[in-house]
Amino acid sequence: MMSKADKSAAAGASVPAASRARTEFARLISYIVFGLGSVYLSVRASALPTSRWEPLGAGSFPQLVFAVLAGLCLIAAVRAVIDIRKAGQLDGLATALSGWIKARRISFALFGCLVVYLSVMPLAGFSLATFVFLMIAQLLIAGLSKKTVVQSLIAAVIFSVGLNMLFAEVFNVFLPRGVLFAG
């Protein structure tokens, strides 16, 4: 399937070819990461103890699965390398990467907030952590202005303290409580 790429690229301009080669390069990296990871996991799985109750032990199935994954990644990687060499224009990687990240800066910032949010939750408790997360995330997306601050504040209060109360009082589901703030 990927061999189609170079055919149309040959007909078209060189810019899409270069972009395709770069995309393919990024995928190549993912094949290599998954491939190496699965080889490692397959080896780890083969070391799992077998059991006297059954012919297949705990390790057999994961070992098989990860071996198949490693094989698939190898084939995909080889095909990607061939594609990249045919396209032959693997330049501007750094610019492309920075452009790629730039377009997704808010996505990554949002994810960063999520990570911080999840890791402080056991400390700060659901309500407080959620409130701060919602404020930051909303302003991150909407930009800073008087109107957005007020709107975000309302939404943040409803979805942090409000949700927590709803779950605790009505459903008896207790969202994580914190050390600093028990709510």
Add this chain to the structure above:
Amino acid sequence: MLDAFLAGAHQVFAFDTLIYMLIGSIAGIVAAAIPGFTVTMAIILTLPLTFTMDPLQGVSVMLSVYVGGYTGGLISAALLGIPGTPSSVATTFDAYPMARKGEPGRALSLGVWSSFFGTVISTIVLVLAAPPLALIAVKLGPWEYFSLIVFALTIVASLVGNSLMRGLIAGVIGLGIATIGPDPMMGRPRLTFDSDILLPGLPFLVVLIGIFAISQLMSEVEDHGKKDASGALIPDVIEFKTWSVMREVLMRPINLVRSSLVGVFIGALPGAGGSIANLLAYDQAKRSSKKPEEFGKGTPDGVIASEAGNSATAGGGLIPMIALGIPGSAVDAILMAALMVHGISVGPRLIMDNADLAYGMFVAMVVASLMMLVVCVLSMRLFLRVTDIPKQFIVPTVMICCVIGAFALNNRVTDLYLLGAIGLVGYGLKSLDYPLAPLVLGVILGPIAETNLRRALMSDGDWTVFFTRPISAVLLAAALLSVIFSVRSVLKMRKKDRPTTDEQDGD
């Protein structure tokens, strides 16, 4: 029999029961519509309330939550592109593109009607054929289950999107992810690297939310230089055309009935469930369609198949429960527990000993599906308001709901760290144009395949049993045919569309 039927109907049609059922229906729809919240969770929350009700009343309320829940997942699948429940993964394939093309009202209406007809068809099958179907289901041994899963795995080919290779890789990654955690046979940890986070394994729901919801939310806020004036996710005028859509659904009787029967069958198998039925029905519709290339781009057939398929598992799951007292899913197990607390023993004699209850449940199923229909049709405009809410609110708050859903599943804080990690991986895979549905399919099917393979070999060390038991052999043959069919259609598509279907660039 008529007496029992009337007695059951009489109880269901009591005023307070109907009111409770209406509340249950709304609760089920809303819970399922929120990504991260599931039907099972909604049922657990209603369980303590039903302890104080009459048995049939309690079960009727739970059934209306159940039926509503199978439909609610459609709403976020169509409007946000995030499956609201595990059973609406395939619904995103066509309902979301349809909504994005400016027809969110049609996508919702199609899904609601298909769900309604799916539930009704499954209830009819339940009434007519529960005992024989349940007997078949119970006779299936580990060999048949394993072969069935092998067959189900071949539907990956229908879900691969632009590249078969990446689809296969995603599917096998899913199988691999599911092996982490306690070994399903002995409970001993494997591939957990002594980490508290990995020790309990990666719960399916957490993987689903991370892979679909977190990655989808992250890509909603990408900035490609095109400024969207309204900031809303779907900027368009909305038309429902409720009645013409009903005709549209009924004009596709083969798809509707086939998808519903797939749902009933999968639902009747203990251990399988709505998520498999949803994908399998979609796959079958795509394969038998004359225009398979339209699937994934917003075809009504895709919406009908996926929604009829998952809703029909509601009736299907009750088949082994009512006929034999064997729960078909976690939800059915909770239903059974609720009955038993009231002193009703659930087993093969339920229909004989408590006929009014059994028939009352059939009536309740139909009433619940009607209620779901009415609630959905009346409130659809309200749901569509979701699309008017600016991204700045919807993205973070949906994320919070995902976090709550992932936590409330097992009340484990460590699941939240998994959610974050899986979300990032999902986003990466999505950016590199890996299809995500095969991965989820792998996570669902992997453990069932492994457990049954090992169980089969413990029951009988002989490998050939897989080929000598007739049902198992038929399923394996079907799997082989399915692979051949897929390879052929991939080759054909490639030849036909060579110059045009270029792979999409991940820019």
Add this chain to the structure above:
Amino acid sequence: MFRKIAVAAGLLAAAIAGPAQAQDYPEKPIEFIVPWGPGGGSDTLMRIVAMGLAKESGQAVPVINMPGVGGTVGLAEFAKRPADGYTVSQVHEGLLIANGTGITDLNWDSFMPIALVTSSPQYLTLSKNDNFSNFEEMVAYAKENPGAVRAGVTLAGVPHLHMAMIEDAYGIEFSYVGYEGTGQRIRALVGGNIDVAIGDVSSAGQFVENGDLIFAAVGMPERTTDAPDVPTFKELGHDLDLAVTRGVVLPKDTPQDVADALEAHLEKVMQNEDVRTKITNVGSAPVFLGQDEYKAYLGNLSETVDRLIGKLAG
């Protein structure tokens, strides 16, 4: 690191809460951690007990399901909770076995046993087959054909222990097939995919009544009222106690007066007719053993598990 935070959280919360006063206990909701998923035996029974406790104590007793790794994940979390009597949990035979097979370091003495509340009698259940139709025939057949009788168990779980006890007592040998949970085993038994399994009245009773399955023996000191025709193991030559017994525990180092107060509440709960009926309805028996008796009971049980654990380790 997270564990440290959690421990710190516990200490701090305990410090804020101050020493609990037994006469006021409970003065706020008690969280009941059930280390198993919803819909199962532990969940259903403990919800009934929790409901009774809520009525008795006047405080809400929300049930929180924390399933995972044979009940050990929830108990590990429970062990980190403040020892103030406002978080309670449940243990059964499974914990002792999980400890014996090395899945967890926790054991029954990692907690403070308060009261044994339910006991579910377990029956050796046979599928309908050509080779045997009662206990003696099964033993005779198994002796002639070692390993030919397929037993469905949760490997390294309570049913496995029960089967090992039967093997040990009657000198026979099963071959094992792993299933998760009683429901799955009974299904396989009805479908004829296994020959024997441990079952109970709630999951297998109607199949026995219907003639699809046979209760061969019950692991109680006396015949049960649910199935009065089924002989006990004692009548069959060996006094085996096969029951799943569930008890309420508190975190270790809970103040003794709080423990006593909870014990007193539970004793009243177990006398409540509604609670007793509901427990009987789901195929178990309401019982009550207070702190000392329950500890002694668990100590005895622990010896049995230790003796047979070698037969379970894979």
